[in-house]
Amino acid sequence: MCKDLRRLFVLFIFAFLVFLSPARTLNCQFQNAKKDIKTYSKEEIGVELMPCIVEVYAVFDTMRWVIGTGTIVDKSGVILTNYHVASYGPELEIRTYYDKEYPVMGVLSFDPIKDYAMLIVDIGKSDSLEKAMKISCRNHLKTGEDCFVLGNPMGLSFSLTSGEISYGSGRKVPSEKWGDYTNTMIQFSAPISKGNSGGALVDKYGCLIGIPALASTGYVQNLNFAVPIWTIKEIMNSKSESDTTQLIWDTSREQSNINQDLEVIPWDKFHAMSAIIEYIMGNVVYFLMDISEIDQYAEKIKNYRPNIYFDLAYACYLGLIKDKYDKSLEVLNEIYEPDDNPYFYYVKAKVLINKFSESGGKELLDSAQVIAGHIEKIAPLWSDEIKSSIEDIKFLEFEPKYELEDTIEDTNETDSLSPIEKLIFSEWGEKGVMAWNLIDGEKTAGEILDSLDVPDIWLVNFLEWLDS
Known part of the structure; x- marks a missing residue:
């Protein structure tokens, strides 16, 4: 009997301690906080939150058109959008729900791979944007919960669609543009189209949870993805990780939501x-730029490189456009090597391969091969491209198979030849180099034969060798 009473007493004390435990108390606070937070209907989302988004215009000389959406996250003039929207035009402007227009004057934070950009618009000293979006403090979502998208699909201003969170844990989505680098994104079913990019994906509490970035096309329907807001929280004022009772950041307060330590670019x-x-990546908007324009752009950032992407852009300019490989590698070697940024390694490998094609040096290809292995998991497409380039260019480092022809007695005369011309010379001699330079897409086979004074079969064999 006494033992039973003692056992009951111990169990009572244990249950009492659990009841008063910090975890339970925090959970109660969390549940009570949730009860105090308003939930929005679809109609309320459309009426109350639509003023929090803007149209983003690209300006080319006298032309101007809507390229996407932005979300006001601070009434002082801070707009959150996608990087692929922000990088679209030489000038950007925004138009608010209340038909006010402002030019974009700078950028606070951005990441091309994560696909976000924080814009600063010039609203004047005495002006203020009307309303800012509340931002969710959650770092995960529930599958099946309601969500809403506000944006400008196909230029149809200030539109609303609704759906559900299709996968709450965050879906791993590869980006072909960035070498199949995998981002964690929110999968949702609310319909989006071109023009929704950079807009607002919000939850039932009326809080921003993501930035719509990828839309399904063709026969695929309602398979859409957004950049999660929790992946870019470093641009906001820091919040205590232990403060789980707070679901939103209050945008009505006088203090700015934005991290004041960020430099305005x-x-x-x-x-x-x-x-x-974008020129290096083959973006059609920039691919036809004249080299003089690129030179001007490079000059603007030559001595202004506040973060890794400015360094990478300048290294790209030196090593992949101007063929100044050593200077490009100097810039790259000054960067702290970020394990999670495949673009750094991709650029470095391309510069190493290009330098090899000009001067040889097996150690250059070895370094590029190491880079390909390093990014094999995080950017497999780029890794394969680097490996393929190495295989294609290995033949430029060669040993002559036999003595050079007597027509060029002094081997120093070959120093002026390019690597491919040296290879041709080792196989076909001076005639081969001449033939290579005569093949310009305009001369006929007859004209080439007359210039070389060789039989038809010689030219046929030479062309077959080139093709192989």
């Missing part, structure tokens, strides 16, 4: 940096 310098990167 002037718009002309941001555009110069992004233009060089």
Whole structure:
């Protein structure tokens, strides 16, 4: 009997301690806090939150059109959007729900791979944007919970769609543009189209939880993805990780939501940096730029490189556009090597391979091979591209198979030849080098034969060798 009473007493004390435990108390606070937070209907989302988004315009000389959406996250003039929206045009402007227009004057924070950009618009000293979006403090979502998208699909201003969170834990989504680098994104079913990029994905509490970035096309429907807001919280004022009772950041307070330590990057310098990167990546908007424009952009960022992407853009300019490989590698070697940024390694490998094609040096290809292995898991597409380039270019480092022809007695005369011409010379002699330089896409086979004074079969064999 006494033992039973003692056992009951111990169990009572244990249950009492659990009841008063900090974890339970915190959970009760969390549940009570949730009860105090308003939930929004679809109609309320459309009426109350639509003024928190803006249209983003690209300006080319006299032309101007909507390229996406932005979300006001601070009434002082701070707009959150996608990087691929921000990097679109030489000048950007925004138009608010209340039909006010402002030019974009700079950028606070951005990441091309994570695909976000924080814009600063010039609203004047005495002006203020009307309303800012509340920002969720959650770092995970529940599958099946309601969500809403506000944006400008296909230029249809200030539109609302609704759906559900399709996968709450965050879906791993590869980006082909960035070498199949995998981002963690929110998968949702609310319909989006071109023009929704940079807009607002909000939850039932009326809080921003993501930035719509990728839309399904063709026969695939309602398979859409957004950049999670929790991946870019470093641009906001820091919050205590232990404060789980707070679901939102209050945008009505006088203190700014934005991290005041962030440096404002002037718009002309941001555009110069992004233009060089987009040119290298083959973006159709920039691919037809004249080299003189690229030179001007490079000059703008030459001595202004506040973060890794400015360094990378300038290294790209030196090593992949101007063929100044050593100077490009100097810039790259000054950067702290970030394990999670495949673009750094991709650029470095491309510069190493290009330098090898000009001067040889097995150690250059060895370094590029190491880089390919390093990014094999985080950017497999780029890793394969680097490996393929190495295989294609290995033949440029060679040993002559036999003595050079008597027509060129002094071997120093071959120093002026390019690597490919040296290879041709080792196989076909002076005639081969001449033939190589005559093949310009305009001369006929007859004209080439007349210039070389060789039989038809010689030219046929030479062309087959080139093709192989």
